[in-house]
Structures are given as C-alpha cells and as structure tokens.
Amino acid sequence: MAAALCPCRALLGRRPRALRALARPARGLAAHGQTHFGFQTVSEEEKGEKVYQVFESVAKKYDVMNDSMSLGIHRVWKDVLLHKMNPCPGTLLLDVAGGTGDIAFRFINYVRSVRERQLRRKLKHHQNLSWQEIADSYQEEAVKPLGDSQVVVCDINKEMLKVGRQKAEHLGYSEGLSWVVGNAEELPFGDEKFDVYTVSFGIRNLTHIDLALQEAYRVLKPGGRFLCLEFSQVTNPLLSRLYDLYSFQIIPVLGEIIAGDWKSYQYLVESIRRFPPQEEFKEMIEDAGFLKVDYQNLTSGIVAIHSGFKL
C-alpha cells in the first residue's frame, strides 16, 4: 500500500517544488555566471579557486580558530549533530567538506560506545555462559569494535584532509576511516552507497549548493538521511546585533592574531551572511528530492541543523 501511495505523493509533491525553484529570487547573483564570495561578486570559476585558497591558508589553524571564535561552543553543536544522527554500528557515513575530521571522530566514538553497550547488554542477558562463549564475546569486541561502521571524509581541499589525517593518527583513530579528495558537486561515489550524509560548516562555501544537494540525494541509500550543520539566521533581534558586532569586529581580528589571516576570516563571516535562511534552505533541500525536511535552531539560530530523508 505504501508503494501505491508513494508515486502519488511524488507526483503531487514535485510540481509545486519545481515552481518554487523558478520563483525563488536569485540570492546575490549579479549576472549569469556570477556569484558571491563573501560580500564581493566574482565569477563562478573564480569562487572555487578563492575558497580553496582560503581553506588552504587556514587549514593548520582551523581547529584553534574554531575554538577561539565560538568559545568552544562548536564542539557542543557537533555533539548535538551526532546525537541527532544517533548512528547504530554498521552505519556508512559520508562526511562531505569534512576537512579536519571533527564529525568523523565523533561518529567513531559514538558507534564504538554504542557497540560496547550492545555487547555488554548481550552478555548480561545470557545466563549460564560457558567459558568458551565468554571468550568469544571478548574476541568479538576486539575484532569488531566499530561493528563494521565506516566513515568516508571527503573534502576538496587536500590541506584540510592532511590536517585531519594527522589528527587521526595523533588521537589514535585507525580503522573505519577514509580520507578522499572529492568535489561535493560531483562526488566520486556510486548511487545509493551511504546511510548518512553530513556536511558541517561546508555547504555555504560551495559554488552550486543545489548540485551538492542533488549529489547528496544520489549517493544516499533509500531511507538514508541528509544532515547539514550550518550557520544560519539568528532569530532574536538583540542577539542578532551583538552577533553581527562580534562577527565583523572581533573575528577577523582574532584571525589576524591567531592565524595571521584577516581576509580569510573576513570571508568566512561574510559567507555566513550570504547563506540562505532556515526556511529557504529547507526548500532547497526539498527541491533535491528529500522528504520530511526539518531544521533545528541551536544557540538561537546562530547555527541550524537541517535534516532530510531519502524515502
């Protein structure tokens, strides 16, 4: 019955979405082939190049700057994302624009602890285990601590991936992790490969966000989940003014002091202002084909987690 309902829903759903896509005002596009780079207008080819240079320049200090700029709150945001994802062991995650691997490491920690809890619960419920069975369960925990979960970290910038890989070696993450250079607008993966697709603070830097959303839809398995953690519009007007003050007066200065790079951080705070607000981005995700699209504001809308399902 569900199969019969689905085509009707798809037919009814798709037409208004297509019309909405035509009606949506072009956000900051001066002319055809032009796009925004922060508050500047650049050609589309140039934008990719400039974004690459920004992240190449900030790669080594990226984590330090994240901590200083957000006063460590970005860790909470990323933890909330993982709790929302609630992955079970065996999940295949694709983390796009995952750069230094924050989401990937959290994912591995999460499934590892879920797995440990699973094994412990299994042991507890078995009464009268033989010594062989107990030894086997220890073996299982040693051999498959992640339960076949895997995460592929995909980023267009090799410098960010190198920093991430070094961090992984330093923190002792070895298995279940892959580092791949790839373009989010043209992913090198087959159709329907991943259970979850995440993009965390990366999608606003893309030249064609709609292409990335279409690619996300393509590589997700049916039932797969799309999760996007991104800066968004603040709901509270007073907080919004304080946030603007902080963004434009303090963050570039921090960038100059800590990373020696004023312009990159100027671009980063400007790009936040150029990103569509929550509702508009939700419509873009729906246009790509995702269903049950929803968003959750964190810290009064400074960031938002958008979630959609491929059904």
Add this chain to the structure above:
Amino acid sequence: RSPERSGARTGRRGGSRSGRRHVARRAARGSGAAAAEPESAAAEVSVGRARGLAPSPIAIPTPPALPRSPRYEAATQELVNEELGIAYPVVDGIPTMLPEAARKVPARPAEQH
C-alpha cells in the same frame, strides 16, 4: 540507561574490562597502522560514475548493482576502477577523486556471477 552504564563501569568487572579494552585498542591500532595506506581506503570506497568523463547521463547504461571496489595500483600510485576505466592519482595516501584528476585506463567490465 545511564544507571546501567555507570553500574557496569564501576561494578564487578571494572579492572579487567578496562585492561581488556586497552589491549584491544592497542591491537586495533597496530593492525590499523599497517593498513593505513590506501589499500584500506580502496576497500572502503566504491567508485561510481565520473560524470566529467562519461557522455551525457542519459546515454550511460544503468550500472550493475555494486561496481567492484577499486584497487590500489602501487606501481603508478593510483586507485584504479577497471569497470569504469578510470584511475585516480593517490598523493600522500589520499586519493584525489576529482573528475579532472582522473585518467582513462582500458576498461574491463565486471564478470557476470
């Protein structure tokens, strides 16, 4: 759920459990370090359509259910997907899977099982 977790941690098998986990983690790290080169990346990542090389999407026949995992060619330091006939360079252990970076190699379609 948390009382159960804390109970298990501080309770009966506290000492031996943490010791066992430490041993397991050390073993995993040891085997992981050996496989840290792209072999593991190749096994985990399945390469699909590289749109930049192929003709328009309508002309591509629907690929089989699971394309074979690409393999790492140590001689040329490339990740080769024979089925699609493309090879991606691997630099510093990280494959560059961009359409512009791919190189065409003689394609060998998957054998029918």
